[in-house]
Amino acid sequence: MVRRIFRKTNFQHKENQQKQNTLQSNLDSNIDLTLQKLKKLLDEPNDLVIREIKIGKKSTTSAIIYISGLIDRQLVQDSILVNLQDITTNESAPEENKKLFNQIQQSFISITAVEIGQTMDDIANGILAGKTVFMLDGQEKALLMDTKGGESRSIQQPISETVVRGPRTGFVENLGTNLSLLRRAVQTQDLRFKAHQIGKRSKRSLIVAYVDGIVNPTIADEVNRRIQSIDMDDVQESGFIEQWIEDSFLSPFPQLDNTERSDKAASALMQGKVVILLDGTPFVLIAPVVLGDILKSPEDYYERWLIGTFLRILRYFAAIIALILPALYISLVTIHPGMLPTDLALSIAASREGVPFPPVVEAFLMVITMELLQEAGIRLPTPIGTTIGIVGGLVIGEAAVSAGVVSPIMVIIIGLTAIAAFANPTFSIGITFRIIRFGFMLAASFFGLYGIVLAYIMVNIHLVNLRSFGIPYSTPFSPTFVGDWKDLIVRAPMTMLTERPRFLSPEDLKSAKKGEKN
Amino acid sequence: MKSFQYGDEKISKNQLMLAIPSVILGVDILQLPKDLAVDMDGADGWIVLIVGGAISLFLVWIMTRLALRFPKQTFFSYATSIVSKKVAIVLTFLFAVLFIGLAAFDIRVLGHTSQQYLFDNTPVEVVSLSFLFVVVYAISGSRAALFRLNMMFFPIIITVLLFVLLVNVKWVELSNLMPAFQTDVKGFGGGLKTSVLVYGGYSIVLFYLALVDQPKKASKHMMFGMVTPIVLYLLVYLFSLMIFGRTATSHLLYPTIDLAKRIEIPGGILERVEALFFIVWTMGVFAATIIAFDVAILALNSIFKRMKKIHFVLILSPIVYYLALFPKDISEVNMFGEIIRSAMVAFSSITVVALFLIAKLRKVGGNDNASK
Incomplete structure (x- = not known):
C-alpha cells in the first residue's frame, strides 16, 4: 500500500517534471506544434480562443490567442485583428517571414504595450493575465499584447471608511486603476513602484510603492525583502500578505494598516511610509504602523x-x-x-x-x-x-x-x-x-x-x-520623539506641522518651511 | 530581522536618566515623610534630604566617572581589570543579591499597601504573586523594552503626583513647618540615615551605563536623573508636614497616599480617590521592581555568560517570591527594607569609592583627562 502511494507520487512527480520541461522550453518554430502544446498545457478550456489567420503574400499561418473573458474584445478586434487582415492586401508587406514579424510588431499592431515572449511559460502566463498572444509560423517567438479587459468595478466612495470631508475616491479591484489613483494623488517623479509577482500557482502582481528621497531605505528594503519571502500557492487578498509579513502573529494589534482610501495611502507615502498594492483587492496595506497611528484619520x-x-x-x-x-x-x-x-x-x-x-x-x-x-x-x-x-x-x-x-x-x-x-x-x-x-x-x-x-x-x-x-510599536510615545507629539493626541495647526514623523527617520525631514504663511 | 536604528537594544541617555528616579522613588516615597517626621522636629527634614541627596549625587558622579573610564564594559569586566576576577565575582554577585532583595521588598510593600487601600480580604500572597507574574512577563521581553516601558509610565506617575500636591495647596498651613532647627543631634543622625537610605538604588548606573549608546556625554544626564528624586522627595515631605503637621505625619502609615485622600472629584463621581492614586502608583512600583530585577539578571549574566536570560528569570522568580513573603508583618517588612537598603547603600558606596581609588592609583582604564 505504502509502496503504491509512493509509486503514485513518483508518477505524479514525473508528470510534473514533464510539465515543467514544457513550460521552460522555447517556442517551436512550427506553429501547429506550439498550439498543440499550449492546448495540452491548459487542457483545451472552452474560453481559450485561437484564431488562425493566413497572412502575407505567401499566406503564412499565424494565430492570435486569448482567453475570452479576460480581454477587451473591442480592442482586440479594432487594433489587432483588422490590422492583421489588412496585411494580405497591403503592398508594402515584406515577404520574408522574419521581416514580416518585425513589421507586424512595429507597424501593424496598434496596442500600446507589446512584449516578446520566448517560452511556453511566458505565453501561458500572458494569456492568463489577460494578454493577447500573436504567433507567426516559422518564428520562435511570440508577441504579447496587453489587451486586459473584462468587467471591473468603477471608482466609488469606499464603504468601509467614509468621511464627511475629503476626496470620495476609493481603490478598486483593478491594480492598474489603483496605481493611476496613486499617481494622480502623488505627483512626483520620485514615486517608485517596485513590482513583484507572487503566488506559486496563481500568479498575481503586487506593487510596493514608496517615494524615493522621503522613505527610509531600511524600511523599503525590509518590505521588499519580506515580500520576496512570500511562498504561497495563491494570494487572494492583501490580508494574506499582511499576515505573512507582519512582525508578530501573536499580537492583537495590527502591524500594517489597511485602507480603501486613496488619499490615506497618498498621505502615508508622503510621510515616508510604504504602500503595498495587490491586484484583485481594493484594500492596500500601509507599513509600518505604530501606536500613534491607529487612532488617526485623514479627516483630522x-x-x-x-x-x-x-x-x-x-x-x-x-x-x-x-x-x-x-x-x-x-x-x-x-x-x-x-x-x-x-x-x-x-x-x-x-x-x-x-x-x-x-x-x-x-x-x-x-x-x-x-x-x-x-x-x-x-x-x-x-x-x-x-x-x-x-x-x-x-x-x-x-x-x-x-x-x-x-x-x-x-x-x-x-x-x-x-x-x-x-x-x-x-x-x-x-x-x-x-x-x-x-x-x-x-x-x-x-x-x-x-x-x-x-x-x-x-x-x-x-x-x-x-x-x-x-x-x-510604542513610538513616538516611547522611544520618545517629542517633535512628533505635535501630530499625536493633539493635531497642531497646519503651519506648525513642518516635519514628517521623526520616528520613521525619513531621508527628508522637512515637509514645509517653518512659519511661512501665504 | 534588521532592527531600526533607534529600535536596537541600546538604551538612550534619556531613558537611563528616567530610570534612576523610577528605581529610587519606588515604594520609598510612600512612607518617606513618616520616617523623617519620626526623627526630625518641624521641617528640619529638608536639611537631611538635601545632605543625603548631595551624598548620593556625589556617589552617582563617582559611579559615572568609574564606568566611563571603561566605556562599553560591564561592571564585572572592569571590576576584573581593577581588582582580581575572584573579587569581581564576589562584588557582582553581592550586587545581584541586593537587587533581588530590593525587588522582593518592592513587591511585598505593594502587596501590603494594596491591602490597606484596595482589598481587605485578598491575601497578600495572591496580590504579590499576580504582580510577580506581570513582572516576569516584562522581564522576559527585551531589555530595551523595559526602559521604553519606564518611559511610558514615568510621565503618568509624575503628573499624578504633582496633581495631588497641587490640589492640596489650599490646605497648606505654613505654621506646621515650625519650629525650625530644633532637632537634636540624635534626631539629625536618625534623619540623615533615613534620607541616605531612601536614595538607594542609584547603583543601577554602574550596570546600565555599559549599554548606553553615547556614554561619554551621559554624565550630565545621570546627575539630572539623580536630582529629580531629590526635588520630588523634598516636595512630598514638605507638603505632608504642611498639611498634616509633624505629629500626624509620624503616625500615618503612608502619608503620601493619604495626601490623595483630600482630593474631591467635582460632581462626586468617585469617592476614596486615594485608591486611584495607589493604582497609578502601582505602575511606579512596577517600574522600580522590573529595573531592580533586571539589574540582578544583568549582573548574574555577566558572571554566568552561558546561561540564557529566561533561565535566570525562572530561577530567580521563586526566590524573589519567597523573599517577598519572608517578613511576617509590617514591622518585619520595614526591618527587611531597612536591612536591604542599608546594605545596598553601604556596600555600593564602599565598593565604588574603593574601585575608583584603586583604578586611579593603578592607572587602569582610560586616562582621567578624557573623561572630563
Missing part, C-alpha cells in the same frame, strides 16, 4: 486644527471607554463598592435588585450578546441588518431588563462601550479593542482596579516589545 487634517484636535482627543477617550468601561463597572460594583458615592451606589444596587447573576456574569453575558449582534449585523444584507439591530438592540435589551436578567445600568454601559469601539477610524483596531476588553474584564473580576492596572501594564509590556518593520 482636512478639518481645521481645533476640530481635528477635538476629534483626536475624543477618539482617545473613546478607546479608553471601549477598553475598560465594562471592567470598571465590574470592579466598582463587585470589589470596591466603597469607592462609589453613596447615592450612586444605592441607585446601582436598586437597579440590580432582582438580577439573579453577579455583575461579572451579567457583564460577560451582555458583552457576548453585543458581539453576537455586531457579527450578525455585518453578515446580513443591509435591510435585514437594520432589523437585527432593532430587534437585537432594542427588543432584547428592553426584554432582558424587564425580565430582570440584567440591570438597566449594565445595558447603558454595554451600549456606551459598543459605540465607543466603533468611534475609531479603522475597522480592524476596533476588533483589537474588543478582544482586549475581555482580558480587562477578566482581570477586573479577579482583582478589581488592581487587576485593571495589571492588565494595563501587560498591554503596555506587549506594546513596548512589539515592532512593526523594525520600528518599536
Whole structure:
C-alpha cells in the first residue's frame, strides 16, 4: 500500500517534471506544434480562443490567442485583428517571414504595450493575465499584447471608511486603476513602484510603492525583502500578505494598516511610509504602523486644527471607554463598592435588585450578546441588518431588563462601550479593542482596579516589545520623539506641522518651511 | 530581522536618566515623610534630604566617572581589570543579591499597601504573586523594552503626583513647618540615615551605563536623573508636614497616599480617590521592581555568560517570591527594607569609592583627562 502511494507520487512527480520541461522550453518554430502544446498545457478550456489567420503574400499561418473573458474584445478586434487582415492586401508587406514579424510588431499592431515572449511559460502566463498572444509560423517567438479587459468595478466612495470631508475616491479591484489613483494623488517623479509577482500557482502582481528621497531605505528594503519571502500557492487578498509579513502573529494589534482610501495611502507615502498594492483587492496595506497611528484619520487634517484636535482627543477617550468601561463597572460594583458615592451606589444596587447573576456574569453575558449582534449585523444584507439591530438592540435589551436578567445600568454601559469601539477610524483596531476588553474584564473580576492596572501594564509590556518593520510599536510615545507629539493626541495647526514623523527617520525631514504663511 | 536604528537594544541617555528616579522613588516615597517626621522636629527634614541627596549625587558622579573610564564594559569586566576576577565575582554577585532583595521588598510593600487601600480580604500572597507574574512577563521581553516601558509610565506617575500636591495647596498651613532647627543631634543622625537610605538604588548606573549608546556625554544626564528624586522627595515631605503637621505625619502609615485622600472629584463621581492614586502608583512600583530585577539578571549574566536570560528569570522568580513573603508583618517588612537598603547603600558606596581609588592609583582604564 505504502509502496503504491509512493509509486503514485513518483508518477505524479514525473508528470510534473514533464510539465515543467514544457513550460521552460522555447517556442517551436512550427506553429501547429506550439498550439498543440499550449492546448495540452491548459487542457483545451472552452474560453481559450485561437484564431488562425493566413497572412502575407505567401499566406503564412499565424494565430492570435486569448482567453475570452479576460480581454477587451473591442480592442482586440479594432487594433489587432483588422490590422492583421489588412496585411494580405497591403503592398508594402515584406515577404520574408522574419521581416514580416518585425513589421507586424512595429507597424501593424496598434496596442500600446507589446512584449516578446520566448517560452511556453511566458505565453501561458500572458494569456492568463489577460494578454493577447500573436504567433507567426516559422518564428520562435511570440508577441504579447496587453489587451486586459473584462468587467471591473468603477471608482466609488469606499464603504468601509467614509468621511464627511475629503476626496470620495476609493481603490478598486483593478491594480492598474489603483496605481493611476496613486499617481494622480502623488505627483512626483520620485514615486517608485517596485513590482513583484507572487503566488506559486496563481500568479498575481503586487506593487510596493514608496517615494524615493522621503522613505527610509531600511524600511523599503525590509518590505521588499519580506515580500520576496512570500511562498504561497495563491494570494487572494492583501490580508494574506499582511499576515505573512507582519512582525508578530501573536499580537492583537495590527502591524500594517489597511485602507480603501486613496488619499490615506497618498498621505502615508508622503510621510515616508510604504504602500503595498495587490491586484484583485481594493484594500492596500500601509507599513509600518505604530501606536500613534491607529487612532488617526485623514479627516483630522482636512478639518481645521481645533476640530481635528477635538476629534483626536475624543477618539482617545473613546478607546479608553471601549477598553475598560465594562471592567470598571465590574470592579466598582463587585470589589470596591466603597469607592462609589453613596447615592450612586444605592441607585446601582436598586437597579440590580432582582438580577439573579453577579455583575461579572451579567457583564460577560451582555458583552457576548453585543458581539453576537455586531457579527450578525455585518453578515446580513443591509435591510435585514437594520432589523437585527432593532430587534437585537432594542427588543432584547428592553426584554432582558424587564425580565430582570440584567440591570438597566449594565445595558447603558454595554451600549456606551459598543459605540465607543466603533468611534475609531479603522475597522480592524476596533476588533483589537474588543478582544482586549475581555482580558480587562477578566482581570477586573479577579482583582478589581488592581487587576485593571495589571492588565494595563501587560498591554503596555506587549506594546513596548512589539515592532512593526523594525520600528518599536510604542513610538513616538516611547522611544520618545517629542517633535512628533505635535501630530499625536493633539493635531497642531497646519503651519506648525513642518516635519514628517521623526520616528520613521525619513531621508527628508522637512515637509514645509517653518512659519511661512501665504 | 534588521532592527531600526533607534529600535536596537541600546538604551538612550534619556531613558537611563528616567530610570534612576523610577528605581529610587519606588515604594520609598510612600512612607518617606513618616520616617523623617519620626526623627526630625518641624521641617528640619529638608536639611537631611538635601545632605543625603548631595551624598548620593556625589556617589552617582563617582559611579559615572568609574564606568566611563571603561566605556562599553560591564561592571564585572572592569571590576576584573581593577581588582582580581575572584573579587569581581564576589562584588557582582553581592550586587545581584541586593537587587533581588530590593525587588522582593518592592513587591511585598505593594502587596501590603494594596491591602490597606484596595482589598481587605485578598491575601497578600495572591496580590504579590499576580504582580510577580506581570513582572516576569516584562522581564522576559527585551531589555530595551523595559526602559521604553519606564518611559511610558514615568510621565503618568509624575503628573499624578504633582496633581495631588497641587490640589492640596489650599490646605497648606505654613505654621506646621515650625519650629525650625530644633532637632537634636540624635534626631539629625536618625534623619540623615533615613534620607541616605531612601536614595538607594542609584547603583543601577554602574550596570546600565555599559549599554548606553553615547556614554561619554551621559554624565550630565545621570546627575539630572539623580536630582529629580531629590526635588520630588523634598516636595512630598514638605507638603505632608504642611498639611498634616509633624505629629500626624509620624503616625500615618503612608502619608503620601493619604495626601490623595483630600482630593474631591467635582460632581462626586468617585469617592476614596486615594485608591486611584495607589493604582497609578502601582505602575511606579512596577517600574522600580522590573529595573531592580533586571539589574540582578544583568549582573548574574555577566558572571554566568552561558546561561540564557529566561533561565535566570525562572530561577530567580521563586526566590524573589519567597523573599517577598519572608517578613511576617509590617514591622518585619520595614526591618527587611531597612536591612536591604542599608546594605545596598553601604556596600555600593564602599565598593565604588574603593574601585575608583584603586583604578586611579593603578592607572587602569582610560586616562582621567578624557573623561572630563
